[in-house]
Each structure stands twice: as structure tokens, then as C-alpha cells.
Amino acid sequence: MQVALTKLKAAAALAALLVFLAVAPGASAQQTDPAPGPEEAVGGAVPGSSLGVASDTDFWREIRRGASGTAQQPHELGGVLIQSEGDNWRAVRNGPLKTYGVWLMIGIIGLLALFFALRGRIKIEHGPAGTTIERFTGLERFGHWLTAGSFIVLAITGLNLMYGRYVLMPVMGKEAYAFITNAGKWVHNWIAFAFMAGLVLIFIMWVAHNIPNKTDLKWLAKGGGLFSKGVHPDSKKFNAGQKIIFWATILGGASLSLSGWALLDPFTTTMFADTFALVNTLGFNLPTNLTLMEEQQLAVVWHGIVSLVMIAIILAHIYIGSIGMEGAFAAMGSGQVDLNWAREHHNLWVEEEMSKSGVGRAQPAE
Ligand code: HEM
Known part of the structure; x- marks a missing residue:
């Protein structure tokens, strides 16, 4: 009796669902042939099919292709x-993007560990001079830490969105993971503006010092002296390696900001179609008739790719600015660096500073 009642209920629910699907406005796509009316769809007929209870494969194939x-x-x-492109998008986002992202990060951490094992901490070769020179003003350090601090928060909350469900959710449970991810998403959305402000500030302050020149080629040819002791190629305020970090931060950061903005304010931009049109002027043949949905999907994937590449680059930067090189952190800490460190890594800049005011802005060490 109980079983019969349950079957009856299930049959009634199925019939109600079929009637709903048949009459629901705006939910059915149509072929050029007039689709069967609601009354034909009831009783087992496939909606949209002229074949009664048999499924019209051509019709559904068209729908599957986004008709x-x-x-x-x-x-x-x-x-x-x-929207079939959505399948491709999900496959790319959950497949290669996440997998290559993990390998990229493992790869860069492995390389840095290897470099540390082989080269050790890069020392001040002539020993500390005991005298310091001002490397960065308070405003410069503020700009750096605004960009750096916000980037680190964005990276952690962003990585949680990408990998948290595999790493944290099994450990902390769904409820706690949902809570921290929701909070993290909110933080991610708002801290983005601090990052953009930091980018603008460091761009204004440092762009003039980051224009590539011939000295950079010589610096690169000598590997920046990073791989051998006693080699200190000429450098002004920023060497070629630092210029690469600067431009990666500015261009990558701008691209992250634009694609991130598109995610904050969805279905409003045609930035990818516009960019593709621009690229096509160079002889490429990229699609420019993108739907707003495709724009959105590209923004998600692009935001993910650029952020993963930037995180890898910045990990290398953090290494060399902290444990990798004696005397480097002080530049962004107190703003004062040891004069011998400055002479070894930025000799031309030290000469410029010295000539500005006789002894430059050098001060005795405390
Ligand atoms: C704990 C994290 C970080 C540390 C310890 C650190 C350390 C440093 C140091 C010591 C310098 C000055 C180097 C010199 O005197 O020549 C510097 C410069 C710089 N930092 Fe950072 N930084 C960090 C995070 C970041 C982040 C997240 C970004 C950007 C997203 C960033 C962007 C830059 C840029 C563009 C420069 C100027 C170019 C260069 O020196 O490479 N930093 N950083």
C-alpha cells in the first residue's frame, strides 16, 4: 500500500514536471519548424520533437551547439x-589551469630551494661598511608595502577560491570552509582597490628609473652576478632583473585589475573582443564576435592565468628581497642600506647620489 502510494506520488510529480516544462515561458528553444504545442508534449512526447515519444536528435544537437x-x-x-562554450570553459578552468598552476608554483619553489642550496645567501662581499645610504623614502616604502601587502592578501584569498575546496575543505569541513571563503571573497573584492592604488603610486614614482637601457643588456649577459661570487655588473637605481619585476608588476597588475573589474561588474565589457580586434591588426585572426557570456568566461580564465604567473614571479622576488641576499630587506624596511651593499649592487646609482650632495644622503650606521 505504502509502495503504491509512493509510486503514485512519483508519477504525479513527473507529470507536473512535464506540464511545467511544456508550458514554462522562455524556457524552450525552437527550431524553424513550429514546435509542438503544450498538449502534444504531455504524455511522453519530447518537447520540440515532431517524432512523438522519440527524441529528435537533430533538434537536440542544435541546442547542444548553442542554437x-x-x-x-x-x-x-x-x-x-x-551555452556549449561553458563546457570548454569549465574544462579549462578545472583542468589545465589548476594543474599547471600547481606545477608552476611547485617548480618555482623547487628552483629557489635549489638556488639557495647551490649559491647560499648572497653576502655583502666587502663586508658591511658601517655607513648607510638612503635607498627608498617613506613614500616609496609606503607604495611598495601597499602594493605588496594587498597583493599577498589577494593571492591567498584567490588561491583559496581556486584550490581551497581540495586542500582546506576536507580538513576543516564544508561549513567552516564556506564561512572563510565567503569572508575571503569579500576581502578579495575590496582589497583589490588598495592594490590598484599601490600600482598607480609605484608606477608614478619608479617608471623613470625602469626604462630599459644598454647597461641592462650587460647586466643580463653577466646573469646579474647572481650565479658567481665577485661579479658585480654596473647598475643604476634598478638593475635589469628589478626592471623585469617592475614591468611584470605594472603590466600584470593592470591586466589583473581590468579582468578583475570585469568580474566585479559582470556582463558589461567587451574588452576581450576589443583586444582581439587590436591584435588582429597585426595579422592574427582571433574571434571578435564574442557574446557577453564568453567575455565573462575569458575574464575568469585570464585572471587566473595572470595571477598564477605573477605569484610565481613574486615568490622569486620575495626570496631575493629577504633570505636570498644579505642587506636587501633593509631597503624596504628602514629605507637605509649599507654603503658597501649599495656599491656592489647599484654602483652607478651610488655615484649619482654622492655627486648630488657631495656625500650624497649617506649616513653613519647606528
Ligand atoms: C614579503 C614580501 C616582499 C618583500 C620582502 C619585498 C622586498 C623588496 C625589497 C627589499 C625591494 C628593494 C630592492 C632594492 O633595494 O633594490 C623591493 C622592491 C620592489 N618590490 Fe617587493 N617585496 C615583497 C613583496 C612584493 C610584492 C607582492 C610586489 C608586487 C606585487 C612587490 C613589488 C616590488 C617592486 C615592483 C619593487 C621595485 C623593483 C625591484 O626592486 O624589484 N614586492 N621589494
């Missing part, structure tokens, strides 16, 4: 039942 019907919604994709 658009009519809908009451004004949205450009309102009549599309299946």
Missing part, C-alpha cells in the same frame, strides 16, 4: 538553453 530560440527575457542569451 538560440525565443524568450521573454531581454538578455542576449535568454533563448539559449545550453
